[in-house]
Amino acid sequence: MKLMLSKKPILLILIIVFFSTAMYFLSRKKEPKVIYNLSTLETKEADRLDQDGFQLYQTGDYDEALIKFQEALKIYIQILGKDHPKTASSYNNIGLIHKKKKEYDFAINNYKKSLYILFNNQEDNFHNLTIIYDNIGEIYYEKGEYNSAFEFWGLSLIIRLKNLGYYNSYTATSLTNIGGVHWKLGEYDLALDRLNKSLNIRLKVLGEEHLHTAISYNNIGVIYLELGEYNKSIMYINNSLSILKKNYGEQHHDVATCYNNIGLSYSKLANFNRAFYYYEKSLKILLNINKEPHPVTASIYNNIGEIYNEKGDYNNALEYYNKALDIKLKSIDIDDQHPDIATSYNNIGGVYYDKGLYDKALEYYNNALDIRLKTIHPVTATIYNNIGLLYYYKNDNIKSLENFNKSLIILLKIFGKEHPLIATCYNNFSLIYSYKSEYYEAIEYLEKALDISRRLNDHNGLLITLNNLSLLYHKINKIPETIFTLEEAVAVVLKARTEIVGKDKQSFTDKHIHFFKSLVELYNQTGQYKKAYEITEKMRGLSVLEHFQLQFALKESGVEKSLSVEMLNRKGKIESLYSQYSAVLKQGEKSQVYAKSLKDQILLQERELEELDKNLIKSYPEYAKNRKTQIPELPILQKQLGNSNKTLIEYTLNKNEEGKENLTAFVISKDTFEVVSLGSDLDLSLKIQNLRKIISKKPENRNFLQGKTIDNQIILFSHSDLKSEEYSCKNLKDTERTSCSKIQEGTEVYTKEILEERNGLQFQNLNSVARINWKKLATIENTSLQSKYVNNTLLPQYLKEIYSICIQPLYDKNLLKTKDILISPDSSIYTIPFSALMDKNGKYWNEVVNLSMIHSASIWMKLKESSNRNYPNTIYAMGNPFYSKKHSEDRGVKSSDLRSATETRDLNELILENLPGSAEEIQYISKEILKIKSSEHIKEGIAANKQELVDSFPERKPRYKTVHFSVHGLFFPDAEELNSLALTSRKKLETINPEALKRYETESKKKVPEDGFLKMGDVIDLGIKTDLVVMSACETSLGSERAGEGMVGLPQAFLMAGSQNTLATLWSVDDKGTMEFFKKFYSHYISKKDSLTASRSLQMTQSQMYSTDNKYKDPYYWSAFMIYGE
Secondary structure, three states, rough: OOOOOOOOOOOOOOOOOOOHHHHHHHHHOOOOOOOOOOOOHHHHHHHHHHHHHHHHHHHHHHHHHHHHHHHHHHHHHHHHOOOOHHHHHHHHHHHHHHOOOOOOOHHHHHHHHHHHHHOOOOOOOOHHHHHHHHHHHHHHHHHOOOOHHHHHHHHHHHHHHHHHHHOOOHHHHHHHHHHHHHHHHOOOOHHHHHHHHHHHHHHHHOOOOOOOHHHHHHHHHHHHHHOHHHHHHHHHHHHHHHHHHHHHOOOHHHHHHHHHHHHHHHOOOOOHHHHHHHHHHHHHHHHHOOOOOOOOHHHHHHHHHHHOOOOOOHHHHHHHHHHHHHHHHHHOOOOOOOOOHHHHHHHEEEEEEHOHHHHHHHHHHHHHHHHHOOOHHHHHHHHHHHHHHHHHHHHHHHHHHHHHHHHHHHHHHHHOOHHHHHHHHHHHHHHHHOOOOOOHHHHHHHHHHHHHHHHOOOOHHHHHHHHHHHHHHHOOOHHHHHHHHHHHHHHHHHHHHHOOOOOOHHHHHHHHHOOOOOOOHHHOOOOOOHHHHHHHHOOOHHHHHHHHHHHHHHHHHHOOOHHHHHHHHHHHHHHHHHHHHHHOOOOOOHHHHHHHHHHHHHHHHHHHHHHHHHHHHHHHHHHHHEEEEOOOHHHHHHHHHHOOOOOOOOOOOOEOOOOOOOEEEEEEEEEEEEEEEEEEOOHHHHHHHHHHHOOOOOOOHHOOOEEEEEEEEEEEHHHHHHHHEEEEEEOOOOOOOOOOOOOOOEEEHHHHEEEEEEEEEOOOOOOOOOEEEEEHHHHEEEEEOOOOHHHHHHHHHHHHHHHHOOOHHHHOOOOOOOEEEEEEEEHHHHHHOOOOOOOOOOHEEEEEEEEOOOOOHHHHHHHHHHOOOOOOOOEEEEEEEOOOOOOOOOOOOOOOEOOOOOOOOOOOOOOOOOOOHHHHHHHHHHHHHOOOOOOOEEEEEEOHHHHHHHOOOOOOOOOEEEEEEEEEEEEEOOOOOEEEEOOOOHHHHHHHHHHHHHHHHHHHHOOOOOOOEEEHHHHHHOOOOOOEEOOOOOOOOOOEEEEEOEEEEEEHHHHHHHHEEEEEOOOOEEHHHHHHHHHHHHHHHHHOOOOHHHHHHHHHHHOOOOOHHHHOOHHHOOEEEEEOOO
């Protein structure tokens, strides 16, 4: 179990609230805070100057306005005297202008002169007094002098309560302003009390749709955000947003404020895509309505920086934090000692901390502390906490503990005993005691943190604490307590997944999958094998399983059919948009506008999907219950396996801290449940890698370099491998690494290793942007391994070695008694060509069993639920698309032997060659299976396009037993959304054969889509319900390995779309060999009177290929094909 303690500095978000100035101008609309008195004939000229000053004030011409107000003041003093109310009014107006010019001392001086006059006047001036108190309070609030602001706004409230009573809009305004001071001082309970009182007054006096009511909703939402109650925060701020948009439309400062605040809540819920969506909407409005960068814009830059920091993208985080700081420092609204400046310093310090630059981080933290030192505020506590973490890494536990204590004292004073920040503080105390080996004291603090996080339902805080607690329990050998803690963590992860929308769900799972693996390991160690199996099931194919569970919930909970269709269609649309978005991103700068449009569509669809889901939960009580992912009980699974006469092998492959692998197999059949340890300290993935390098090349092309790793294992390289930027080399006489252009015996090969230097620990994390380290991989021992040696010695050696590890022990224990074997792989095991594995006598496993693959037993059980379908048609085939100028219908075509394509940045720039074997396949299906020359069930040439496919599968109904694609397949290991089947595209046709395009569209009355790539998202959106999807293309079995999912690729997408089985390939397959393969396959699967199952047909075909046809007997030609499903 790996140590992953909570040692992350706390970053500060910037919330925008409608207090003070922003609030006042909302409530008073465009009236200035000016005091009015009745005019007299003697002061007519002064009154005119006052009105001119007001008009200039409204246009923002403050210098000219000031001149007018000062001239009016001279006349009032001359005619009415220095103690007259009109003179007081004039001083107030001059103060207002100085305030606008940020000349605060001059403003306060004039306000106080006005106050002095009003105090000494016999008239009832309470309304004018409160206006001046409010104006002075605003100045102190803007300066960050919150106690002084509280003093003046408090005086205003006392006067209004005495003269206007409680239920008055002005009283509500005073309560709002005072609530704002409590917020700034971190006194959130008091803030919530004042703001709720203000809201109740406004609802009673002004009504639900009034702008002041919108202010109250926003401000209460902000307090709930501070308290960590993020869903409540979103609810209140959405109420505010609805009112504001009705009154102002979209383009308004306060609408932007609401978008920012909603984004903050989603960021705290780890829904970063949604947070980005709202930040960008806010930023777009502000940049549109403000000529110069505004402090509010700086706040949003800060919050975007926080997301990048959370994702580990420190360079972008630093860029946005510095943007925010630069705007603040240049702003006339903020001086260099303003609290918001401290926030920026803290956050920039946090990035330097994460980068391991501790002295630089300390410099920024101290700058922040200098500003905040005199205030008892959560920000001050945060800075102390971060300094404490920094000293922890500098091994100064005394200073670390001192700063943690200062942080905790402040937090307890502000929040009482419950708040996420207090839980964080307790976590950090446990660091010190754990470091000192005082484990029980550390556990005591973690249990305090756990109690807080549970009560607040804070997923992130809860998982951090559960992780740390499980590690300490394990360290002191309290295994039952460790297991109990991990069980709770797994339950939290699974529950949280249901609350996260979009791709953030995957990054969340990546981050927390270690809980599942640790729990499986402990269950196995303690002999709790059935529980180990259950957890293994829960971390496999989660997206597929959740998709099937959603379908089950919609069907079994009484949900109206129209709502069910809407839910599934919307989910499919989102997947399709994600695929489009990934493809557009590959095109670089030229398509950024379109990418932004797609991203907005995705987030809009996700938000509407989330609302639909919430409404279904409210309307259909059984729906929420049925949405919960169900793992089949073992007896039920065993019964179903018995009915199918199958044995399931479920592999788990884990790495220990030294990088060695442990392999375990769960073997389940009608009357068997066994857990078999297949070895520890293995290098299985390296053996699989070497086998794949060999078997995926034609026999005559198997020429390699052989190296030895630092732990003396053989590793094979092709020359093309070493030309990649992933490798660098150093020859015997070299002092530095260079490109691998001159390879000789003794050359050292280095590979890129992604290291994230975070919290002082170095660990691999593919989802983070981090520094690159070059790690020695191997030393070259042989530069010319020839194909004859590879074919005769190495290939059978690896086929036998992998069989001896993964399969033979199961036979030795007499566990594989059925001919039909169902394999649920893990990690690199997904890429093993199981049918070609050899026993010690050289017999292929294919000769003994029928094989099929599945992501998990739970998914297999779900597929069985819908296996009894009726298909009105036998087969639908799409192939032989237009790829290049001379299509294979023409003579003299130069075409590709392999159904593969070169990876490129832009899908539209791919150079694809025609596939003559594809044409022959399609013709075979037409003539030999359908027995007709042409058919609506055959789509080739121009007709092999996405629109034809969509039209052929309306309403997600089962129409064909088999759907066959004979096309190029594209595999992108770093972007699974782009894995696709290449069909005919309009863009290509316009270049290579515009006449044929025009003819087709005229005759068919259909338009060929611009995009010819059937991507994963398109597949899910399409909803092809069939018994078998055949992908007669390269590498369609491959995908990206994802935590909680397994291999994410096209087979997974077709299963989610409704296919019972998928036939796909592990590597780029030979075109002519593939054509021969499928002739044999369909002779078993369709043509025979008593057709065989897909897996049995595959077994028979593979057997024929290696036993009766010398040309195609090498496993390269037949073992790439795999069945997913059955």
